[in-house]
C-alpha cells in the first residue's frame with residue numbers, strides 16, 4: 001500500500017536496527033485504517049506528546065476521518081472521534097472493547113490492576129465493579145442529596161467569607177467535591193485547612209501528574225529504561241506508598257467507627273482501591289467542571305443572569321432540590337453545554353480490544369488500544385451547529401443540541417461509575433452558587449480566564465481569580 005511504501009522509504013534513512021524494529025511493530029497495524037505518517041521506532045509518539053492532546057487528536061480527525069490509527073511503541077491505538085462511532089464500540093460492542101491496556105506503570109499505580117478504572121475486564125473485575133456500583137447506588141438513594149446539600153451550603157459560606165475579595169476558587173471546589181466522596185467512603189468531611197485533607201489531595205494529585213509525565217510513560221514502551229535511575233519514577237513510588245498509608249489509615253478509622261459492619265463481599269484491597277477510584281475519579285473531575293463553568297460565565301455574564309432569573313422565578317427564595325431540575329431547563333442546559341464543551345475526562349480512559357472485532361466497518365485486531373476522543377465527538381461539526389461556541393440554548397427544547405451525541409461519561413461496561421453522583425453535584429453546586437452569587441472579573445485590567453485549558457488526564461482551566469459578589473435575596 002501507499003502507507004507501507006512511504007514507511008519503507010523513510011526507513012532506508014535510518015540504521016538497520018531501527019528499520020527492523022519498525023517492521024516488527026507495523027505487523028500489528030489495522031490495514032484498512034489511515035492515520036498520520038508513522039516514524040521508524042518512534043511511530044506517532046510525537047503526536048501523542050502534543051501539549052493539548054484532545055485538540056490535536058480532533059484536528060487529526062479533520063484530516064484522517066472520524067476513525068484513524070496511531071502507532072506507539074509496539075501497540076496500535078485507534079482514535080474514535082464521533083459519538084456514533086464511540087457508541088458502536090463502547091455500547092453496542094461493549095463486550096469486545098471493555099478491556100483496559102496493561103502497562104508496567106499502570107499496574108504499579110493500581111496495585112496490580114486492582115482499581116476499577118484501570119483493572120482489565122475479568123470475573124474479579126466484574127464482581128468488584130458490581131459491588132462498588134450497588135454500594136454507590138445505595139448511597140445515592142439514601143444520603144447523597146443531603147451530603148451534597150451540606151457541602152453546597154458550606155461552599156456558599158466560604159464564598160460569603162471572602163467578602164468580595166478576588167480569589168482563585170479552584171481549591172474550594174476541590175474541597176467541596178472531595179468532601180462528598182470522603183463522606184461517602186470514610187463517613188467524614190474535612191475543612192479546607194485540614195492537614196489530613198491536604199496530605200491526601202496532595203498525594204493523589206502528585207500521583208496523577210507524575211503518572212501522566214513523559215518520564216514515567218516512556219517506561220511502558222521502553223522496558224530497558226526501567227534499569228536507569230529515574231527521579232520522577234522514584235517520587236511516584238514514594239507517593240503511591242504515601243497514598244496507601246493515608247487511605248489505609250482513614251479506612252481503619254472508619255472500620256472502628258462502623259464496629260466491624262463493612263461490606264463483606266470485597267477483600268480489604270478491593271475496598272482500599274475502590275476508595276482510590278472514587279477519590280481520583282470523583283474529585284478533580286467535578287471541581288474542574290465547576291471551575292470551567294465560572295470561567296465561561298465570566299465571559300458571558302448574561303448567562304448567569306438568565307440562570308438566576310430562572311431560579312428566582314421557579315423557587316422564589318428557597319434553595320433548589322435535585323427534583324426541581326425538570327422545572328429549571330436553562331440551568332440544565334448550561335450544565336449540558338459545559339459537559340459538551342469541556343468534557344473533563346476528554347479522552348475517557350483507554351480501552352483495549354479483548355478479541356478481534358470491527359468498528360465502523362474496519363477490522364480491529366485483539367489488543368488494539370481504543371481511545372474515545374470525547375472532546376472531538378463534542379466538537380464534531382457534522383453533529384453540532386457552531387461547535388466551538390458556548391451556547392446553552394442549544395440544549396433547550398427545539399435548540400438542536402443532541403443529548404444522544406453528548407457522551408461526557410463514556411458508556412457501556414465502562415460507563416463512569418460516578419455519573420449519578422457527578423450529575424447531582426453539578427446541579428446542586430451550580431444552582432446554589434448562581435442563586436447566591438454573581439461572578440465578576442477580578443479587575444478591569446486583568447484578562448478574562450483563558451478558555452483553552454490544560455489537558456492531562458483531566459481537562460482543567462488555567463488558574464484565574466474571580467470576585468463572588470453576593471446577590472441581594
Ligand code: HEM
Pocket residue numbers: 090116117118129181277278279281282283285286289343344345347348349350372408409410411413414415416417418419421422
Ligand atoms: C463531571 C464529572 C465526571 C466526568 C465528566 C467523568 C467522566 C468519566 C469518563 C469519561 C470515564 C471513562 C469511561 C470509559 O472508560 O469509557 C470515567 C470513569 C470513571 N469515573 Fe468518572 N467522571 C466524572 C465524575 C466521577 C465521579 C464523581 C466519580 C466517583 C464518585 C467517578 C468515578 C469514576 C470511576 C470509578 C471510573 C472508572 C470506571 C471503569 O473503568 O469501569 N467519576 N469517568
